[in-house]
Amino acid sequence: MDNCATPSNNNRNLQASDYNLRILHVVDMASQLGTEAIDGFSRLDDPLESFVDALLEDKRQHPSLEPLAEVFRAVSYPFEDWQDKREYERETLAENASTANAQEFFGFGVQLGSPVRDYHSHTSYSCSWGFYNTVWVYAESLDDAWKLGMAWSEQKRQNALKAAGFPLMCSGCGSTMTSTELEDAKQKDPKLLSCCPERRMEVPHA
Numbered sequence: 001m002d003n004c005a006t007p008s009n010n011n012r013n014l015q016a017s018d019y020n021l022r023i024l025h026v027v028d029m030a031s032q033l034g035t036e037a038i039d040g041f042s043r044l045d046d047p048l049e050s051f052v053d054a055l056l057e058d059k060r061q062h063p064s065l066e067p068l069a070e071v072f073r074a075v076s077y078p079f080e081d082w083q084d085k086r087e088y089e090r091e092t093l094a095e096n097a098s099t100a101n102a103q104e105f106f107g108f109g110v111q112l113g114s115p116v117r118d119y120h121s122h123t124s125y126s127c128s129w130g131f132y133n134t135v136w137v138y139a140e141s142l143d144d145a146w147k148l149g150m151a152w153s154e155q156k157r158q159n160a161l162k163a164a165g166f167p168l169m170c171s172g173c174g175s176t177m178t179s180t181e182l183e184d185a186k187q188k189d190p191k192l193l194s195c196c197p198e199r200r201m202e203v204p205h206a
């Protein structure tokens with residue numbers, strides 16, 4: 001039989017192996033909002049509920065969620081007008097879904113997973129799919145969501161290496177700051193861009 005995979009699916013297959021990364025759930029907002037923008041949210045089922053929960057969380061799981069989360073966190077009328085808390089939440093959700101539809105948030109909510117890696121050296125680790133991290137991201141296409149997933153997995157890898165005492169090092173300047181730490185530092189100092197113009201984190205030479 002001829003191979004039938006498209007180039008993009010083939011890439012994803014190889015990258016999944018490199019990055020230890022899986023797509024766990026996909027919520028297609030275009031068809032979701034197109035069919036149930038107003039009242040169907042009252043019967044949230046699993047992946048959709050999990051995605052909406054991620055949007056409503058105080059602590060964002062991923063920066064890509066922020067524009068859509070802003071819509072879903074909006075409250076336009078006070079709770080006092082409502083007797084029933086569930087009814088109130090449902091109405092708020094329906095109204096916010098309607099706003100999301102009008103603003104054409106027609107991309108994909110994608111939940112990705114990656115096993116927790118336990119590093120024994122810079123290059124060897126153990127992990128299993130019995131114990132894994134997850135994240136919801138939002139992007140205009142599945143491919144774009146996958147790219148966010150790869151960057152997220154790489155961030156987890158750098159953090160796990162550093163936590164195990166095997167930090168990666170910037171090939172330009174020797175900085176061992178992980179990309180998560182760099183993001184935090186950028187939050188505190190908006191003028192900070194990176195340690196080097198072309199930051200490349202590598203296994204330090206012995």
Ligand SMILES: [Zn+2]
Pocket residue numbers: 170171172173174175195196199
């Ligand atoms: Zn550097």
